[in-house]
Every structure is written in structure tokens, then in C-alpha cells.
Amino acid sequence: MRLSEVERLTAHIESGSDEVLNSIVALVSAHFGVPIAMVSIVDHEFQTYKAKLGIEADGAPLADSFCVHCMHGEGILEILNAVDDARFTDNSLVTAAPFIRYYAGAPLVTKGHAALGALCVIDQKERAPMSEQDRVFLHNAGAIVVARLESIHHKFFFDALTGLPNRQCFELDVVKGEACLADRLAILIEPLTASVMDRLVKALGLDCFVEFMLGVKNLLASVLPEGARLYRASTLSFAILLEDTPQLKVDELIERINEALAQPVHFKNVPIFADVGIGVLKIGPNAQASVDNLRLMASATDTARRSEHRWLYYDPAVDAHSQRSALLLHSIESALLAHDQLRLEYQPRINLTNGQCESVEALLRWTHPTLGEIGPAEFIGLAETTAVIRRITSWVVRNVCKQIDAWRTRGLRLTVSLNVSSIDLTDGQLIDELTQSLAHFNLAPQCIELEFTESVLIPDFDAVQQQLKRLRLLGVEIAIDDFGSGYSNWRYLRDIPAKSVKLDRSLLADLRPDTSNWHIVQGIIRLARNLNLTVVAEGVETLANYRLLRDWQCHQGQGYFFSRPLSPDALCEWVANGQTFDGNRPKGADAT
Template sequence: MAAYIQDTIRNEEARLNALRDLNLLDTSPSDSFDRLTRLASKLLDAPVSTISLTDRDRQWFKSKVGVDITEIPRKQAPCSYAIGDNGIFVVPDLQADPRFIGSPLAQAGIRFYAGAPLFTRQGYGLGTLCVVDDKVRELDDEGRQVLRDLAGMVMSQIELSSTIGRSDAVTGLPNQHQMFEDIEDLARLHPGETATGLMFDLVSQRQSNQGQRVLGSSFTEALVRGGASRLRQNLGNSSRLYHVGPTRLAVLVTPEFGGDPDALIHSLANLLRAPVECDGIPVTPTLAVGSCLFQLDELSPRDALRRMLNAVEDAALSENGYADYSPGHDLRHARSFMLLNDFRAALETPGQLRLDYQPRVDLASGACSGVEALLRWTHPQLGPVPPFDFIPDVEQTAFAKPLTEWVARTALAQIVEWRAKGIDLKVSINVSARNLDEPDFAERMLELIRVAGADPAMLELEFTESAVARNGTLVVRQLQAMRDAGITIAIDDFGSGYSNLSYLQKLPASILKVDRTFIAELETSERDQTLVRSVIEMAHQLGYRVVAEGIETQETYDLVRSWGCAEGQGYLMAKPMTAATLTEWLSPRCLSAVA
């Protein structure tokens, strides 16, 4: 019984999903549907006719004749019974039928009801085409056939309306919604058999940006149309072509395909690598090809598309532009997606997020000159999550703003708490590139400082060099406002990203942190020694104070100190620690550990 109930619930949810996918509920009246209800009313001599869609708790009328209301409660509505039967559902007298005595229709004086169910090709009942009368009557065989035929015409109109939303305007190809439906159909026709999904990304992001600047917005459309035309001409009846993204085409190789899928992939890829004419200019696509083999009745259509997308993303990063679907990569993507979904709760739930603090020391004296605040997340199910598993993804979303505010608010509260204990310690926090796109970022940071009652001089903001170099005017204006208020500005991970050093002359920054990749092998790499020494000299000439990140050995410590590097940070001096542990670490005994 429990299994039956669960199946009933699942089937009803699937039916409601099918109804919602058609986007018919609560839409404006349509003359194409109204013609059919008028015809039903005329042919069956009924004063009222409706196209009624069965929602979760209501019957909503997409079209109606002879009635002013647009919906009625689903409970006790005859349409709910009609969609459970393949035949015509007739009630000669609602007021005499125990199922409907007291129903809204019976109370309104309706006596007769006849409804023909509206079924999708997948077998989901959407609602009915029905006629009602205030007289007790029957419906003969001819009338039943008329109602059945008219219901078929209604479904044809629904499918036509749905098809309009299942093709792409640029290429005219079926879109991903049509692909989902085709995969479902194949799963019913070929249970247990496999299909191959191919994804072709014709244009890299970089080529798209450059091409649109030079050739205009029609650049990518011309490439995709050209690629689609080539594929369409070279696919047989056993493979289907779809346009599933601005620059992405998909091919579904069905079980009827009798050839070698790998040979097909390579032949299609070769077709797409040839130059395509874009407004008379030949352009060679930057092609990436991903493939995914899957069993039709074991994988949902959306999961099939997701695997194809994962494969083509891997292909874009590979040397040869090809990649098969990787379950391992998919698990990492799924985990990243789950973490992003859970991060909102982490921001709102006390105890999941915290800041640890890693000391920075003055290399000449060994004294602690400040700390860097480092975000830590203890997930309620996964436990501690490494920062590199979630911070890069979070910074690419709208969570970047509340994340930075959370970190700033927490760090400022810690600054105030330490000052109350007689500890004046500058705290550095990392700020994402996306924050600098916020026009009121500086204003909000200064307001957070004011509310916390903290000294602005005790706060340092770290930006990566790629962040501060990408939008000069806006960046400089915001950084200058914060520096004028007393906040220290630092350039983090210097040497790992941007290559044009001219921005160093314009930025109101005073700290330059050399990336740890140049420090890690400093003892053995003469090349790194030359680079780091040169960076320190250049930074001094430009007025920057230099911090070396990732110091793990005494020899490295001594080298960078001898070159004039002012501060250092790394495991040799101290690992990141909680605020309470740091307070103990700050004792004179600990400060003398590195001298």
C-alpha cells in the first residue's frame, strides 16, 4: 500500500511537471483555443464549453464559452475524474450523482457534464475539453466521437504552441527542451539500450569576445549557423541535431546508429574545423568536442545534458579539444554545485563559517606586524571544506557581496575585541574582483567600519593584481576613497596574473605581496631568486612595502630578508590559527621564535 501511495504521488508530480512545462496556466486567452470551445458548444448544443486544465488544487480554464469564471476548486470537479479515464466521461445529472452532490458545479445549477481527457504523448492527463448543461441529458455515440475529435484538435493546438518554444530562432534547430522529449521517447522505444550524446562548442569565450568586437554581434550566430548547416547535411536518420546554447550544438546518436561512434565524432569535428564565412570573412572555429555514452532508461534527459556539458567543458581545457564524460569530474562539479547551494545557509547560520588568522612578521625583528584573516567553513554534513573547494566558485556568483561583508564584519569585530584587550593588530582580508564592480563598495566598507567602531588603520584589504588592473577608473576611485579613510590597500599574489606593470604607478596601494609560487623553490631556483630580488627592488622604487608569502624554511626567510623584503608570512613563522590561539601566540615567548 505504501509503495502504491508513493507511486501515485510521483505520477501526480510528473503530471504537474508536464503541465507546467507547457506554460499554459494563467496565460492570456487565445483565439486558436476559443474557436474550439465555440465549436464544441455549437456541435453538441451545450450552453457552456471549456478547455479545463487540472492544476494541483484547481481547474483553470484556458478557454471558455458561456461562463465568466476562470477557475474552480479541483475538489469534486468532474474533470479530475475525466483525466483518469481514456474514454469520454459523462455525468447525466450531477445533482443525482453521489460523487458530485454538493460540488460547486451542482450548487450552481449544472446538471449535465461530458468531458474528453487531454493526454500528452507521454500519457500525462492535462485536463479536459468539456461541455456542460443545466438540463439532465445523455451523450450518444456520435456526440462522444465529436467530443473526442475536438479534444484531439485541442491537443494538436497545445503541441503546436509547445513546438514554437522548442526550436531555436537563430538556427531553426530543435532546442534542449525538444531533446529532453526525444530522449524520453527513445527510452520508451529502446529500454536498456544506449545512446551517445555529443556536444560541440564552436567558439571559445575569448574568440567570441574578440570576434564580436571586430565583426559585430552576428559573429557567433554566423559561426553557429554555418556549423549547424554542415552537421545537418552529414547526419543520417539515426542521429538528431539540436542547438542547446549560444555557441553549442548537440548530436544525439540513437540506438539505430550502426556505425562507429568514434569515427562519427572525428568526421563531424573535421567538418566543423574548416573556416566558416562570417560576413565574407573566413573564421576558423575554436572547437571543443565532448561525448557521453548513456543508457536511455537509467538517466534522466537533464542528467544526460549535464554530462554532455561537463564533457565539453573538459574538452575546452584539454590539449586536443576532445573529452569523454568523466564520472570523477562530474562528482567534483556536483559537489561544487551542492556547496554553492548550501553556502547561503552557511552565511545565515551561526557556527558554520569562521575566520582563522595567519600572522605576518617583520622580517628584521621577528615581531608580528599583522594577520591575514582566512575563511573556514565547517559544513554540517561534509565537515571542514577546503577554501579552494568553494571560494573561487562563490566569488563568481552574487554571493561574493554578502561573503565579503561577512568577512569584513567578523574581522572588524575581532579588531575591536583585541583592542579592548590592549592588542592593536592590523587584520588583512581578501576581497574579490567582483566586489570592485560594485559602485558603492567603498561606501559600504566605510559604513561597516563606522558601525563596528573600529579604527580604519587596523584594516587592510587585499586584491589580486588581475582584479585591480581590469577596470582602471572605477578601481582607482574606490581604492583611493578607502585609502583616504585610512585603510591599507595591498596587491595580493603579485606575479601570478597580470603582466602589464604600468598599473602599479596608478594604484593607491602601499603593500605588495609576492606570490608563494615564486617563494616555494627560492632556495634552489636561481631564476626565482632573480625574479623575487628584482620585484623587491622595483617595489621599493615605487614606494611599496613588500611581503613574501609562503615562507617555510629558515634559508628562504634569510634570503628575502637580505634583499630588503619587509615582511613575511608562512608556516615557518606560524600556521593559520583561531583568534584565541593567536592571542596566546602573541606572547613574547612566541614572538622571539623567529629572529
């Protein structure tokens, strides 16, 4: 027990790192007028000085320790002249530096009667016995040292808001103590996502967050089995650690947790309901400190939140996907600065009436230095969860304008469309960047078309509409992308200043007379034409698709039937070869 208390209270304290302990040592040194003072902690084979004054060493072997004798005694240990004391006559600390003659120490004993070491003062000359008042002073100073060690431990290992042990304590408990000899179960509970909690705080204030977390703590504590320990693992999560016995029914325990958290936490009469995700991990005996068990469980919580029962065991495959996503997200900034990772390819859009290439879509490609080619569907979705998507859009805008200018010098004039996200349309930053890039390369705004999906409009239609109107006034073309794939609110066609709509490629996947897609595509084309909108069909893969869309008077087509995305130079060559039709295929088509 003593050594476990030494480990618990002092293992994480570096020598001289705590200003309070340093001040106590300076105080007792000045009070007694001695050159040396220290807080000495005694473990199983060494004494370590957590605070010291007047001595170079950070500790000493137990064989030479005066403090061992002090902490096992009752009250203050005072040695007036160590040379005359048979216990210390031949001690190396007496016969060599620091040449101890006088020693006085107060044992450091916890409330649980565990002896940790001693607070001691040392002189290199013999001294007279201290007064009773001085003995009381040294004893009280020792008690303050113990209180400070407890305070440091509590601050380091306990959460101030909930009073629960924290992440550091959880990690220590996983690898320390008797429990590490048995199989254990760790459970991570995330009662809300960060985005939901952020909205609650903005609406109801920070006190709402405090009340919610305290309420969740109480609900969890009410269903924990005997022997389970509850932790606050992070700002928005709790963890449970318990022994994995044959009697433990994991599914039943988590069902009780879910039932408890189904109850609302009330804040000022406003009920707040949890949206729980739970990750579960089995921890074997002799767990390694190098393993981040909380991260392993956290890799399952988002997926668990979308599952039927809201909990999942740790899955290495899910974890690998999460780690890959994190790596990609952290790598985007460096990719934007590198000269050889990001590039643009351009897929032609063909006028279905005359067979000419009138515009192209800019498609971002990423060659990661270690992971290789990363598809935009993977990394753009990640980027849109953070503000880094703005940096990506800025990079694309600059490089598209630069490419248009380069093509212009070669006699090639094309409109280039590029995709923007909801974050790009929340304020005027995109407009400023477009204006600057167009001016820098002396380009007309009409050479740029911005594509956005219907999902961009849903969060704040009015705000997005205002930004789109500003872009349209600038002269930039606007297109609604993937139309027909989602809610397809017809208000968008009426109120958005769009010039074109792009039919979602899924509508062309099974285009037969007996399918609903057949009538939907015809209807959208007819409606869009009546609204004077240009209709662009994405995903044109076959001759049958091409002929149908041409016959239905769809304006433009884009897809592998015409061409795959091309590098800037390859596009110039492709255009130079001509795209008139021979009745079956465009010239130079590379699709199979």
C-alpha cells in the same frame, strides 16, 4: 503507431490546462445547446478528457467509451438515443451518471491518419439529427482541436529560433520509442562559452547571437550521419542522438564536427569563430527518465574545451567535481546567513628586523554542514565567477572591523590585511562598505590593508587604478599580493598607490644560489625598497628562508616558520607570549 501519436501529442497535457481546448469545448457546447462537451483522447485502456464541460470525471474505461466507436468510424458519429442503440443500452454511462442519451462526435485524426480520440457533445435527452451545416461545424471544430494539439506539441518540444527539437524532446526521445531498445550515443556541443557570447552580443547586438546559432545549426546538420537527430539542447548548446552501431566511428564523427565548426559564421562581414567543447555519453537500453543525460554531458564540456581534441566522454569523477562546485556555489548564500559556518583566522606577519608581530592576514574558513572543511582556494575561486564574491567581501570587511575593535579593548593593536577580487574593484561599493564599517567601530583606516593579485589589474587597469587611488585617499593601505607569480608588469609598482608587495610563496620553494629564484627574490626586494615599498615574503617555512630574507633586508615574513593561521583568541595568546627571536626560532612557534 496510433498509440505513439497519442503519447507524442497529448501525454504532457493535463486535463483543463489549455485555454484554447477549453474554449473549443465551450464553443461547441453553446452552439449545440448541450450541457456536456469534451475533448476525449483514447489510449490503450482508457479515455482521458483533455478539456471538458459539464462532467466531473476526468475519463472513463474503454469498455464504456462512445469515442472509441467514433474515432474508428468515418466522419461524424451521431447517436440520437443511446437507450435504443444495442451497442450502448447497458453502458454504465447510459444507465448511470451522466445518463447519456444523445451523443455526437467528430474523430480527431492527424495528417498521418492516426486516430487520437474525439471531440464530442452529449445531452441527457434524445435529440433530432443535426443539420448538414452542424455536421460541418463539428467536423471543423475537431480539425481545430487536432491543429491545436500539434501546435502545443510543437511549442513544447521544438525550439522557436532554430526549429529544432528542444531539450524536452531530447529527454523524451531518450526514454521513448523503439530506439530505447538499442545502445545509443548522445553528443552535447557547446560552440561558445556564455561569457564569450555575452561579449559578442554587447559588441554586435542580439542579431549576432541569432545568426551564429543558426549558422552552427546548419554546419552541424551538414555533417550528421543518416539516422542522427539534432536538437537545440539549451540556449548555447546543441545535442545529437544516434544509434551506437559497430560501424559508428565516434572520433571520426567528432572530428568532422570540429572541422565544420572551425569555419566562421559571418555576421555583417564579421567572422565569428566557435570555441567548441563537446561531451559524449553512451546511453544503454531502457534509459531512465530520472537521469539528466544533458547535465552529465555538460559536466565534461568545459574540461573538453581545454583538451587537445575538444571532446571527452562523460567521466563520473569530473561530474562529481562539477556537482560539488555547484553545491558549494549554491550554499554560499546560506553560509553567509548562518552563524556557525564562516569564520576568520589570522596569520601573523613578522617584522624580520625586530621579530615583532605588526600585522596579520585575515583568512576566511568555511565549515560546510555536510561537506566539512572547505578550503578558500576552492570556494573563493567559485565565488569570483559570480557576484556573490561581493557578499563575501562585505562579510569579511564587517567581521574584520568587529574583530579589530574587540582586540583593541584587550590592548592589542594590529593592522589586518584582507584579500579583494577584481569584482570588488569595479565600482565604489567596497569603499562605501569600508567607510561605514570603520565609522561604526570608530577605527582608523590605516588599520586595514587590502591585498589584490596582479590578475585583478589585467582586465581594466585604469578602472582598478582609480578605485585603488580612492581607497588610498581614504587612508586604507594597499598591497600587491603574489608578486612575481605572474606577468609582474613593473608598471604596477610605478602607478599603483601600493604601500607593500608580497612575494609569491613559489619563489621561496627552491631558494638556492644556483637557481633563478635566488636572483629574482634579491632583485625584487632591492627594487621594492628603492621604491619605498614594504616587502613581505609569504611561505616562510624554514630557518634558512628566514635568515636569507632577513639578510637581504626583506621587511616582513609570513609562514608556518612563524605561525599557522590562528583563531582570534589564540592569536591574542600567541602575541602575549612574545615573538622575539633566540637566533633560531620565534618563541611559541608551532611550525615543525
